Amino acid sequence: MNLIGDYHTHTIYSHGTGTIRDNVEEAIKKGLKEIAICDHGPGHYLYGVKKKSFPLMREEIDKLNEEFAPKGIKILLGVEANLTGYDGSIDIDDKLINQIDILLLGYHYGVTPRTIFDGFGMYIGNPLSKVLPIGRERLIEINTRAFVKAINNYKIEFITHPGSKAKVDIQTLAREAAKVGTALEINSKHSQLSVESIKIAMKENVDFVVNSDAHRPEDVGNVEESLKRAKEANLPLERIRNIRI
Numbered sequence: 242m243n244l245i246g247d248y249h250t251h252t253i254y255s256h257g258t259g260t261i262r263d264n265v266e267e268a269i270k271k272g273l274k275e276i277a278i279c280d281h282g283p284g285h286y287l288y289g290v291k292k293k294s295f296p297l298m299r300e301e302i303d304k305l306n307e308e309f310a311p312k313g314i315k316i317l318l319g320v321e322a323n324l325t326g327y328d329g330s331i332d333i334d335d336k337l338i339n340q341i342d343i344l345l346l347g348y349h350y351g352v353t354p355r356t357i358f359d360g361f362g363m364y365i366g367n368p369l370s371k372v373l374p375i376g377r378e379r380l381i382e383i384n385t386r387a388f389v390k391a392i393n394n395y396k397i398e399f400i401t402h403p404g405s406k407a408k409v410d411i412q413t414l415a416r417e418a419a420k421v422g423t424a425l426e427i428n429s430k431h432s433q434l435s436v437e438s439i440k441i442a443m444k445e446n447v448d449f450v451v452n453s454d455a456h457r458p459e460d461v462g463n464v465e466e467s468l469k470r471a472k473e474a475n476l477p478l479e480r481i482r483n484i485r486i
Contacts, residue, residue: 242478242484242485242486243272243484243485244271244272244273244451244462244464244483244484245273245274245275245483245484245485246273246274246275246276246277246483247268247271247273247275247276247277247452247453247455247461247462247464247483248275248276248277248279248317248319248343248345248398248399248450248452248483249277249279249321249345249401249426249428249450249452249453249454249455250264250276250277250278250279250452250453250454250455250461251278251279251280251281251321251454251455251456252264252278252280254278254280254290254291254294254298255280255281255285255288255289255290256281256287256288256456257280257455257456257457258456258457258458259457259458261278261298261301261302261305261316262305263458264276264278264455264458264461265305265309265314265316266458267458267459267461267462268314268461268462269309269312269314271461271462272462273314273461273462274313274314274315275314275315275316275317275483276314276315276316276317276461277316277317277318277319277342277343278298278302278316278317278318278319279319279320279321279343279345280298280320280321281320281321281323281349282320282321282322282323282331282332282333282352283332283333283337284322284323284325284331284332284352284353285323285332285349285351285352285353286351286352286353287351288351289323289332289352290320292337295318295337295340295341296340298318299318299340299341302316302317302318317342317343318340318341318342318343319341319342319343319344319345319398320333320337320341320344320345321345321346321347321401322344322345322346322347322395322397323346323347323348323349323352324346324347324348324352324363324387324388324391325352325353325354325355325359326354326355326356326359326387327358327359327362327363327383327386327387328355328387328390329387329388329389329390329391329393329394330355330359330391331346331391331395332352332353333395338395343398344395344396344397344398345397345398345399345400345401345426346388346391346392346395346397346399346400346401347400347401347402348363348384348388348405348406348407349406350364350368350406362380362383363407366380367380367384367406367407367408370408371408377408380407380408381408381409381410382410384407384408384409385409385410385413385414388400388403388409388414389413389414389417392417392418392421392423393417393421397421397423398423398424398450399423399424399425399426399450400414400418400423400424400425400426401426401428401452401454402426402428402430402431402432402433402434402454403425403426403433403434403438404433404434404435404438405428405431405432405433411434411438411441411442412441412442412444412445414442415441415442415443415444415445415447416445416447418445418447419445419446419447419448422448423447424447424448424449424450424482425442425447425448425449425450426449426450426451426452427439427449427450427451427452427467427470427471427481428452428454428467429451429452429453429454429463429464429465429466429467430453430454430455430456430460431454434449434470435470436470436473436474437474439470439471439474439476440474440475443474443476443480448480448481448482449471449476449480449481449482450481450482450483451464451467451468451471451481451483451484452464452467452483468484
């Protein structure tokens with residue numbers, strides 16, 4: 242069994258501690274064939290990547306691809322876009338999408354919402370729903386619908402740590418993701434997908450990915466926790482896109 246790529250790593254362009262080169266060199270040490278640099282989308286007001294940085298990252302990655310091609314690794318420029326509205330809005334526009342190779346979608350606190358209503362639900366309602374049952378089922382429904390709208394509006398490679406910060410109906414999300422070819426991530430840094438969530442999601446014809454969500458270069462390629470959960474859930478490894486048996 243081999244991990245062919247880590248598609249969720251962060252750098253100093255958002256709030257990682259290493260450079261793109263640092264992450265790439267660690268990926269080579271770990272024997273990876275691909276690595277994606279996917280810093281947080283610009284809608285995050287604390288550590289989102291600046292829009293003006295995308296051309297710089299594109300140029301840097303293109304040069305590194307030329308430099309490291311003899312070592313057999315491919316470097317992808319991506320972004321972990323943020324869900325910003327219940328209508329499926331994200332913080333990446335078409336101009337930015339045209340500059341990247343891979344688009345991820347996640348839910349995070351600290352993101353500028355599209356409307357006041359979106360902000361209330363996402364950043365007040367969701368945290369409260371974790372401790373209070375009032376409105377929880379309704380929030381799960383609209384959270385799930387928002388993700389489904391987003392993956393139908395954009396070509397999302399996979400949803401990062403689904404259910405980690407905003408609860409979702411994981412079976413519905415898995416079913417709808419399978420229809421458009423979007424995978425679900427088993428994230429080594431976050432608790433989701435959990436073993437229970439994997440068991441539910443695998444009932445649908447959805448693919449999975451395992452990623453480090455590395456914020457330090459030394460964590461690139463460390464997906465042991467993800468694989469542990471996948472094996473405990475009895476997920477067939479051939480359903481994990483970045484694993485080769």
